[in-house]
Amino acid sequence: MEKIFLKSEAKEILIKNNSETQRSDVFSYDYGQDDAKRTLGNLFVVGNVQNGRSGAESAPDGSGSNSADISYIINLVASLAKREYYAKQELTPKEAFSSTLKKINGVIEEFFKNKDLKINIGIFAIAGENINISKLGKFKILMARDGKTIDILNNIDLFSKEVVQEKEFSHVISGKIAADDKILAYYPDHSLVAREKTVKSLLLKENCNDFIDEMKAIKEKKDSFCCAAFYINLNKTKEPAHFPQIQPEESPPQKSVMNLLNKPESPAAQSPKDFPRIIPAEFALGKKANPLTAVYNKMRPFLPKPRNKIALFAVILGIVVVFSFTVKIIFIQSPGDKTANGAVNEAKASLKLAKAKISQNDPASARELLMAAITSLNTADASKTAETKEQILQEFDGLDAAVPASLTLKDTLPDDKIKELALITSETDKIKSGKYNLPSEMINFNLYEGNLYILLADAIFKISDAGKTDNAQANSWLKSEVKLPPDLRLIAIDGNIYILNKSGALFVYFRGDKIGEFNTFVLPEEKSKLLTTKDSKTLYLINQTLGRIYLINKATGALEKTLVIGSSEPIENAFLGEGEIIYIISKDNKIWEVR
Numbered sequence: 001m002e003k004i005f006l007k008s009e010a011k012e013i014l015i016k017n018n019s020e021t022q023r024s025d026v027f028s029y030d031y032g033q034d035d036a037k038r039t040l041g042n043l044f045v046v047g048n049v050q051n052g053r054s055g056a057e058s059a060p061d062g063s064g065s066n067s068a069d070i071s072y073i074i075n076l077v078a079s080l081a082k083r084e085y086y087a088k089q090e091l092t093p094k095e096a097f098s099s100t101l102k103k104i105n106g107v108i109e110e111f112f113k114n115k116d117l118k119i120n121i122g123i124f125a126i127a128g129e130n131i132n133i134s135k136l137g138k139f140k141i142l143m144a145r146d147g148k149t150i151d152i153l154n155n156i157d158l159f160s161k162e163v164v165q166e167k168e169f170s171h172v173i174s175g176k177i178a179a180d181d182k183i184l185a186y187y188p189d190h191s192l193v194a195r196e197k198t199v200k201s202l203l204l205k206e207n208c209n210d211f212i213d214e215m216k217a218i219k220e221k222k223d224s225f226c227c228a229a230f231y232i233n234l235n236k237t238k239e240p241a242h243f244p245q246i247q248p249e250e251s252p253p254q255k256s257v258m259n260l261l262n263k264p265e266s267p268a269a270q271s272p273k274d275f276p277r278i279i280p281a282e283f284a285l286g287k288k289a290n291p292l293t294a295v296y297n298k299m300r301p302f303l304p305k306p307r308n309k310i311a312l313f314a315v316i317l318g319i320v321v322v323f324s325f326t327v328k329i330i331f332i333q334s335p336g337d338k339t340a341n342g343a344v345n346e347a348k349a350s351l352k353l354a355k356a357k358i359s360q361n362d363p364a365s366a367r368e369l370l371m372a373a374i375t376s377l378n379t380a381d382a383s384k385t386a387e388t389k390e391q392i393l394q395e396f397d398g399l400d401a402a403v404p405a406s407l408t409l410k411d412t413l414p415d416d417k418i419k420e421l422a423l424i425t426s427e428t429d430k431i432k433s434g435k436y437n438l439p440s441e442m443i444n445f446n447l448y449e450g451n452l453y454i455l456l457a458d459a460i461f462k463i464s465d466a467g468k469t470d471n472a473q474a475n476s477w478l479k480s481e482v483k484l485p486p487d488l489r490l491i492a493i494d495g496n497i498y499i500l501n502k503s504g505a506l507f508v509y510f511r512g513d514k515i516g517e518f519n520t521f522v523l524p525e526e527k528s529k530l531l532t533t534k535d536s537k538t539l540y541l542i543n544q545t546l547g548r549i550y551l552i553n554k555a556t557g558a559l560e561k562t563l564v565i566g567s568s569e570p571i572e573n574a575f576l577g578e579g580e581i582i583y584i585i586s587k588d589n590k591i592w593e594v595r
Contacts, residue, residue, distance in 0.1 A: 006179060007237040008042050008126045010230050011208050013186075015219050017226040022050040023071035024187055024228035027078035029086070037089045040096055041127030044230055045081055046139060047074030048187040050118040073111060077121055080104055085125065093127035094174060101134055101169040108136070108168055120187055123169070126177065126232070133173040142203060144182040149200040170353070179236045186229030190486045191222065194457040197441045208233060340384035347373035347388050354395060363399055363521045364504050370395055371525060374545065393546075400522075400548065400562035407565070408593040413583055417575045420447065423467045427452055436463065436474040446530070448493035453477065455491040455499065458484055460509075479512035490530035490541075498532070498539060498554070500524055506539075506557045518557020522550050531576040540582060544571040549582060549594065563594065 012026050027045040031037035049070045084100040091099065101123070111117055122139030125132050133141060133152065143150045153173060177183070184203050186192065192199065195218070202211050208231045219225045350373035357366035373392050377385040396402065413421070424447070431442050431454065438456060445454040452466035454474065461474040477497075478484070487502035497509040504523045508516035520541075524530070527544040538560070541550040547565035552558070565571065569586040576582055582594040 005237055006128050006177070006234055008183075008232050008234055010042065010044065010232045011212065013212055013215060013227055013229040013231060015215055015225065015227040017191075017224050019226075022048060023074070024048045024189075024226060025071060025074045025078075026228050026230060027074075027082075028230065029082045031086065034086075034089075037086050039127060040086060040089065040091075040093050041125055041130075043081060043085050043125045044123070044185060044232075045074070045078040046122045046185055046187055046228055046230065047077065048120040048138070048189070048228060049073050050120075051116055070117070073108075073117075073119060074121065077104055077108065077123075080107060081123055093125055093130055094132055094172070097125050097132040097134075098172060101172070105168050122185060122187070124185060126183075126234075129176050129178065131175055131177050131183075134169045134171060136168050138188050139185075140188045141183065141185040142200065143177070144184075144203045145178070145180075147204065149203060177234055179234055181234045183232040183234070184229060185232070186227065188486075189226050189228075190458070191225045192227055193486065194440050196457075337384070340380040343376045343380040344385055344388050346376045347385070347392065350376070351388075351392055351395065358395070358399065364519070364523065366395075367399060367504070367521065367523045370399075371523060371546075375525075378545070396546065396548070397564070400550070400559070402548070402562040402564045405549065405563035405565055406595045408595075410583070410591045410593050413575065413585075413591060414577055417577060417583060420575065421573070423447065427463075427466055436461070436472075438474060443488055444491050444530075446491050446493055448495075449534075453491060453493055453497065455488060457486075457488065460484075460491070460497065477512060478509070482509075482512060482514060489524045490528060492530040492532045492539060494532050494534045494536065494554075496554075498530065500530055500541070506552070508554075520550075520552050520557045520559060522552065522559055529574050531574065531582075533576055533578075533580065536576075536580055538580070540576055540580075542571060542574040542582075542584070544574075547571060549574075565592075565594070 010028055012028065014024070014026055016024065025047055027047075029043045031040060031042075051070050081100055081104060084103045085096050088096060088099070104123075108119070111119060118137065120135075120137030120139060122133070122135045122141065124134070124141065131152075135153070139153075141152045143152055152175065155175075182203060184199070202214050206214065211231055215227050219227075350369045354366040354369040354373070357363075357369065370392050374389065377389050377392075382389075412418070427445070430436065431438070431445070436454070438454065438461060439459070440456050443455045443457060445452060447453075447466065450465055450468070452463040454461045454463070460477040462477045463472050463474050466472060484499070485501060485505065485507060488499055489502055490500045492498045495510075496515070499507045499509070500520070501507070502523070504520045506518045506520050507514060508518075522541060524541060525543060525545050529542040529544070531540040531542065532538065532554070537554055539552040539554055541552060542548075543550065547570065549563040549565070550559060551561045551563070553560055565584070569588045569590070571584050572587050572589075573585040574582060575584075584592050584594055586592065
């Protein structure tokens with residue numbers, strides 16, 4: 001008989017660049033020859049550590065040796081993870097993984113006292129059809145299945161998130177994997193993020209060796225390219241099933257028949273005893289009393305007469321039905337209730353941690369945690385999460401210096417905004433169709449004086465006189481030596497170009513050069529918009545999920561005020577008109593003027 005199980009076949013991909021300020025590494029472990037630990041499966045670590053100072057600045061003697069030493073942090077975390085994960089084979093994979101993270105958190109907190117260090121580590125374990133993942137900083141893990149790529153860390157339908165500890169590795173993402181899945185786990189370096197569309201396409205189409213060859217080919221063309229990753233194939237494997245051999249019991253020695261025949265009879269057998277003769281009259285016949293019968297006889301006078309037994313039965317049946325219904329309400333949860341309770345528990349944990357960040361004067365981290373909590377609650381029934389959501393919004397109000405906005409219902413948009421909406425729709429279709437032959441995926445775009453500015457991960461392209469000619473060309477706007485920062489989200493233009501990244505950092509560019517950088521401490525979400533006009537001193541960040549408009553000073557990056565829309569319908573689109581009047585379109589297609 002054969003046993004079938006899911007086996008992960010992993011290949012390490014480690015392509016390094018010549019940077020003196022960062023180190024990347026990958027580690028993988030398995031249960032070795034210890035079959036008792038097979039249920040824990042394989043453990044993987046992908047890490048990147050960056051030192052904010054150059055090598056010469058880091059080392060006291062100016063030798064730069066300290067920058068090379070930062071790689072020991074990844075090695076230390078990997079060694080500790082291996083030791084703790086396989087330490088207790090009686091634990092389930094998820095229990096062992098959570099226990100490992102708690103041990104690691106106790107060690108790495110010392111590293112965060114060095115403000116120049118940036119640590120990015122992803123840890124994940126594959127045990128059979130189960131995968132458990134946690135990350136610190138930047139880490140990405142993609143799965144190819146049925147001709148599609150799935151971003152595991154952001155897929156709430158297939159993978160669930162659970163709070164482990166309110167420290168650096170604070171969440172575990174868990175889910176199911178299957179045979180023929182392919183997994184790519186990697187540190188999202190800037191050079192790799194810029195080619196994310198290519199990476200996803202290669203993961204779907206190419207096998208492991210061809211994928212690695214493609215990565216090496218990119219390295220040959222661009223020396224700054226680096227990649228720290230695992231490419232994992234999941235395959236069904238067969239092996240003979242082993243069953244314990246049962247040893248036959250030893251039979252007792254057989255007595256010889258001749259010995260039995262020749263054995264002399266015992267004296268007792270030769271002279272039987274005289275037994276007394278029993279006289280039947282000396283014994284009385286009786287029945288042993290049943291204790292339950294005695295109890296029944298005592299209760300009998302109080303029991304209902306036969307004609308009342310139907311009523312008694314109805315009362316007892318009613319009590320049973322009510323009791324069963326009560327148990328179901330209190331103890332048995334529907335799938336919707338489970339989802340809501342899970343979302344509320346996760347949101348409350350994030351809220352508690354956000355309050356701690358506020359007390360530590362870390363508003364950016366607090367906003368990130370609160371935004372994650374809101375996103376979690378939006379996946380569940382609103383009626384069951386309203387109270388927790390209100391508590392989170394109150395924390396936002398305190399952080400944002402929020403005031404209610406003045407709303408006026410309008411019949412239509414101004415004529416120039418109607419034309420702008422039509423142009424945006426048309427240009428969006430052109431970009432998605434590949435008309436402008438952009439080298440990588442578009443992140444965001446915006447209009448200024450009839451020109452279209454398109455933001456990519458590593459470039460800005462300008463299309464002059466957008467929508468006026470079919471032969472418009474996309475031209476690179478940045479100077480060749482200027483590099484964009486990572487995790488960019490939004491772009492706005494007033495002659496200068498303003499770019500806001502995922503962490504709330506605002507970067508200012510003029511004629512292809514970078515001229516300024518500020519920290520706004522305001523984090524954009526996926527559907528945010530960044531608006532401004534030529535003569536305005538303010539950037540307007542529209543958070544469509546929260547229904548808030550953040551007013552950010554262009555010159556300083558400071559948050560001046562936050563307008564709370566207060567509508568039950570989320571914002572679908574937004575425009576900035578003359579006199580800095582904001583127009584929003586809600587999901588129910590109503591148009592509001594905001595002042």
